[in-house]
Amino acid sequence: MADTSTVTTQTNPRGIPVAPFVDNVSDYVSSRGEVEPTLRSFQEMISKYQFMEANTQRRAQGLREKLPDIKKTLEMVRFLKLRKETSAPGPLDTNFELNDTLYARATISPTDTDEVYLWLGANVMLAYPLPEAESMLQEKLTAAEQSLANCDEDLEFLREQITTLEVATARVYNWDVVQRRKDKGDGKEEKPQAG
Numbered sequence: 001m002a003d004t005s006t007v008t009t010q011t012n013p014r015g016i017p018v019a020p021f022v023d024n025v026s027d028y029v030s031s032r033g034e035v036e037p038t039l040r041s042f043q044e045m046i047s048k049y050q051f052m053e054a055n056t057q058r059r060a061q062g063l064r065e066k067l068p069d070i071k072k073t074l075e076m077v078r079f080l081k082l083r084k085e086t087s088a089p090g091p092l093d094t095n096f097e098l099n100d101t102l103y104a105r106a107t108i109s110p111t112d113t114d115e116v117y118l119w120l121g122a123n124v125m126l127a128y129p130l131p132e133a134e135s136m137l138q139e140k141l142t143a144a145e146q147s148l149a150n151c152d153e154d155l156e157f158l159r160e161q162i163t164t165l166e167v168a169t170a171r172v173y174n175w176d177v178v179q180r181r182k183d184k185g186d187g188k189e190e191k192p193q194a195g
Contacts, residue, residue, distance in 0.1 A: 035175075094106055
């Protein structure tokens, strides 16, 4: 038996382990002992990958919902900053969102606007100077886009691992069926004891 203390598991960049590839079924099963524990192990790994896939899909969906809001807020901060820098004449009439379906009308003077209030989450709002708000929102947007790209990459990786394990399961099962037929044909099949 090989020394397992030096064996390292390959993973993707976010630490998801690579599924074992079964090249030679006979060698793989004989190194693992029996067929049933091997098949159980594969089913357990498939379940874990499916659980990770579901969580990653939820995280990606949440990011896809947040991205438009971050972009819209960043565009507004840049618009106010540009209006302030160019000293655009006159006040600006706008509607701002209080709730999903509730808006309020406001008149603001971009030349007098030095800060904006941003929702941070958990019912917390904080005032930021325009340049700081723009910088923070840009960082948030970049991080969210990178996180979404990582989620999409992880989902593809997980699908590949699930497919690898499903193929390995089928190959081990089919190998076992062939071995049982060979054993039965050779007369090695265990006979039930009369009792």
